[in-house]
Amino acid sequence: KRSLAIFEKVLGAEHPDVATSLNNLAGLYSAMGNYSAAEPLYKRSLAIFEKVLGAEHPDVATSLNNLAGLYSAMGNYSAAEPLYKRSLAIFEKVLGAEHPDVATSLNNLALLYQAQGNIPLATEFLTRGTNIEERNLSHLFTTGSEKQKQAYANTFRSTTNATISLHLQHAPNDPQAARLALTTILRRKGRTLDALTDNLQLLRQNLTPENQTLLDELLETRSHLATVVYRLPEDIRESEEQYRQLIATLTAEADRLEAELSRRSAEFRTETEPVTIEAIQQQIPADAALVELVQYEPFDAKAGQWGNPRYAAYILHATGEPQWVDLGDAAPIDSAITDFLKILAPEISPDFSIPFDNTPGHPLYSLLI
DSSP states (O other): OOHHHHHHEEEEHTHHHHHHHHHHHHHHHHHHHHHHHHHHHHHHHHHHHHHHOTTTHHHHHHHHHEEEEEEEHTHHHHHHHHHHHHHHHHHHHHHTTOHHHHHHHHHHHHHHHHTTTTTHHHHHHHHHHHHHHHHHHHHTTTTOOHHHHHHHHTTTTHHHHHHHHHHIIIIITTTHHHHHHHHHHHHHHHHHHHHTTHHHHHHHSOOOOOHHHHHHHHOOOHHHHHHTTTGGGGGGGSSEEEEHHHHHHHHHHHHHHHHHHHHHOOHHHHOOOOOOOOHHHSSSSSTTTTEEEEEEEEEETTTTTTTTOEEEEEEEEEEEEEEEEEEEHHHHHHHHHHHHHHHHHHOOOOOOOOOOOOTSSEEEEEOOO
């Protein structure tokens, strides 16, 4: 409140910083469950942004998204849906169809439909959102350290949890929800392994000098594209059309270089092949099965709350649809694993230890049996 009062006194009642301060105070009230106090502040913030920045500015889209989130938390889904859709339309028009804010809007709409029990629409929008996230991960994983890549991948943990939760908690008999959950698990695990093993460096060693040059051009283009995509909205206020055109140009160039490398190099083609259930099944022997163990946090879309972590297993054979089983609460399983390792460790070596990553939303182990 004190911050808001200063902005209003120094900058005037209709300055964008006043709108941001109003938005933050509304967010506090919303988190406290004081929706009646939050709503007028969100509305006033939105009105200022629309008046000062125009009806199709990214800050307006963000404000619309926040107000929609409030209505969704209140259970007023009919009021939330058109605001989410308008926010999505603005982000798509101003930032481009592949921008991370577009993915966020799609995922928010998915959660809205999930809260209403509309599983087909929830699955459709969550699929679109995770597809955009996967493409952006492919751009951003071309640069940066292993630690930076893992940190960025962790920002998508909630989406991974949401896909698994949608399937296991809300649509256990829906094949599309099952495929979305398993595909997301496999993709996110693949990106993590890429960061750990530096697959691009290994790939470069197997390319001809000419193809290494092409790969360097592709990585530079992707890095440039990632930088442009993640620029703050303030950077594009003066030339939104130039911003969109630059993204389109860089995307087309990256696609061209990738297609040329795929034509020239079987190694590159294999390494960059999109992760799909069908592609994984081609690698599974006929008499075997792939088992993916994962910990996830169930999400109650109506209450807007995350539950206690649970474990699940997805089973994939060389043919047929995925199978799955929810293994139960994570706490007793973690305790049993810890007790087992304590018993096992002294029998192997006094210094023996097994790193046990039980981060929710991250696949733990792959077993081929």
